[in-house]
Each structure stands twice: as structure tokens, then as C-alpha cells.
Amino acid sequence: MHVEQIILYFYFINSHFCGVPSENLNFNIMPVIFGRLSITGNPVGGSKDTQAMLDYAAANDVVPIIEEFPHSEAAAALAKVKDGSIRFRAVLKNDLV
Numbered sequence: 001m002h003v004e005q006i007i008l009y010f011y012f013i014n015s016h017f018c019g020v021p022s023e024n025l026n027f028n029i030m031p032v033i034f035g036r037l038s039i040t041g042n043p044v045g046g047s048k049d050t051q052a053m054l055d056y057a058a059a060n061d062v063v064p065i066i067e068e069f070p071h072s073e074a075a076a077a078l079a080k081v082k083d084g085s086i087r088f089r090a091v092l093k094n095d096l097v
Contacts, residue, residue, distance in 0.1 A: 064088070070095035 032039065056062065065088040069077035072095055080086040 066091045068093050072096060 031037075067077075067080075067087055067089070068091050071092050074092055077086070077090045077092060081090055
């Protein structure tokens with residue numbers, strides 16, 4: 001992903017980097033500042049951390065809170081994401097096959 005694409009992505013969704021990019025990120029900070037955006041990250045996300053998290057979730061009945069949409073209503077799901085009215089995570093469920 002190019003830096004310009006990353007900045008455009010931040011305009012549409014608050015984002016958080018998990019892991020380390022393969023190259024240095026050099027970009028104009030002005031759109032981030034004037035767009036009142038934030039860039040955050042942490043080093044967690046390797047396979048050991050992920051497995052530990054999955055093991056903990058399975059042992060403690062931790063499940064995600066989601067809002068499901070059939071694929072045929074993907075446009076409605078996307079509209080809710082864009083306008084901020086979606087609660088938690090939107091998940092598309094295949095109803096087109």
C-alpha cells in the first residue's frame with residue numbers, strides 16, 4: 001500500500017496499525033493535522049500473540065459483538081459504516097449462492 005493510499009484511508013476510517021510496515025512511511029503530515037486524524041500503532045499482532053488471544057477467547061467464552069447483514073444488503077451495511085451508525089462490527093453473511 002502506498003503512503004497516499006494510507007492517508008486517504010485515514011480520511012474515511014479511524015485506523016490503527018498492528019505490526020510493522022516493511023518500509024519507512026514518509027508522507028505530508030498536513031492532511032493528518034488539518035483533518036484532525038490520528039495514527040496509532042503497537043507491536044502486538046505476531047502469531048504467538050494471536051494464538052494466545054484466541055486461546056484466551058476460547059477458554060473464557062469471549063465472542064465478538066457483531067451486526068450481521070446478508071450480502072444482498074451490503075450497500076445498506078456500508079452506508080451504516082460510513083454514517084457512523086453501525087454498532088461494533090459489520091459482518092456480511094453470504095445469501096447469494
